Amino acid sequence: MKSSEWSDRRHPCLWAAEGDDAGFWVPERAEIVTQFFTRYLFFSLAVIYFSTLNSVPQVLFTIEQLLVVLGAYFFVNSWFFHLALREVTLLRIRSAMAADLVLVTLCVIHDPNPIPPSALAFLMVLLGNGMRYGMRLFAEVLGGAVLGMAVAFALRYRVAGFDVSSGDVFFGVFWVTLALYAYILMGRIEEQRRELDFRSRFDALTGLLNRHGLLAEADIIFARASAGTPATVLFADLNQFKMVNDHYGHGVGDRVLAEFAQIFSESAEGGVCGRWGGDEFVALLPEVDDAGVRQIFERVRSRTEAWSASNGLPMAVSLGVAHAPRDGHDLITLLSVADIHLYQSKSQPAETPAAFPIYRTLNDEPQAT
DSSP: OOGGGTTOSOOTTTEEEOSSSOEEEOOOHHHHHHHHHHHHHHHHHHHHHHHTOSOOOSSSOOHHHHHHHHHHHHHHHHHHHHHHHHOOOHHHHHHHHHHHHHHHHHHHHTOOSSSOGGGGHHHHHHHHHHHHHOHHHHHHHHHHHHHHHHHHHHHHHHTSOOOOOHHHHHHHHHHHHHHHHHHHHHHHHHHHHHHHHHHHHBOTTTOSBOHHHHHHHHHHHHHTOOSSSOEEEEEEEEETHHHHHHHHOHHHHHHHHHHHHHHHHHHTTTSEEEEEETTEEEEEEETOOHHHHHHHHHHHHHHHHHHHHHHTOOOEEEEEEEEETTSOSSHHHHHHHHHHHHHHHHHSOTTOGGGSOTTTEEEEOOOOO
8 A cells, every 4th residue: 555545534532534535643632721721821812912012003903903802702612622522533633724714814914013914823823723633724824824924914914014124034034944844854754654544454465454543444334323324244264274284284274364354354354354363354344235144155155165176275254243232232242142153154064054144153174285
């Protein structure tokens, strides 16, 4: 998998997808609290700063009106804080960022100092939002900060009567340089973050989800499962795999695992597949009926048998199945049920495969050659 694909969207606990090319990293609750309390801190500093001034440039508001705007921001920020604690969405993130940018722009416009210290708050908006949610939102808030700075200084020069000074030029160059450096640095950090996220969720040998990734995905799938729309767990165990390792070596064993992973994932199309560990594989299949499970079983069986015959290697598989919420509500419980069915199928004579219902087990175990 190429590095550009490391940010695979199949892990909703970390990455929330909103459309084909839109999404964001979901912060933890403690990080949300830290972010909003930082907003409250800068709000307090702004109130203290403007409260000590006798007047502000007459552009849009008087100092009393500006303090009213700051008070309105307090309530708006508190509302976004409440929403973020319930659920973080792309719309709510953008709305909170927009409120930050508008407030800072107004503060810069009405700052009476020739080089406004309030303009530094643009950097806090940029870093506080952009470094949390991913490069797409970082680019959006960077563009918004540049636009806000341009509007604020244009109004200061055209309406408030400020003159362009060497200090303003230096401040502008310094601000833009720091913002671009932060963007470049964040891009490198984001790449490393995606790589680490991929490695924590995917099995290096097969490219399927690992145990951690399966558990996270299962929580989402099972939360939507009901008696009317059950979710299915398919548990696969390679038979004779130890013999392959012992007789042919671990290199061949790795090849068998990789080949079966491809067969398994392609056969369980529409599902989420992963390697549970060793020679055990799991497929999470939302809303698949008994006929669909039978078709998957047949595809896995026939393709495994064909690969074994064409390569002269013994690769046989036993399969067990369980359903949520009938057999359980979490992956560990459902795998325990599927494992019982799997071992029942192993002990079932090959000539009587229909002794167990299709939704429970199906077994095909050719003899090693």
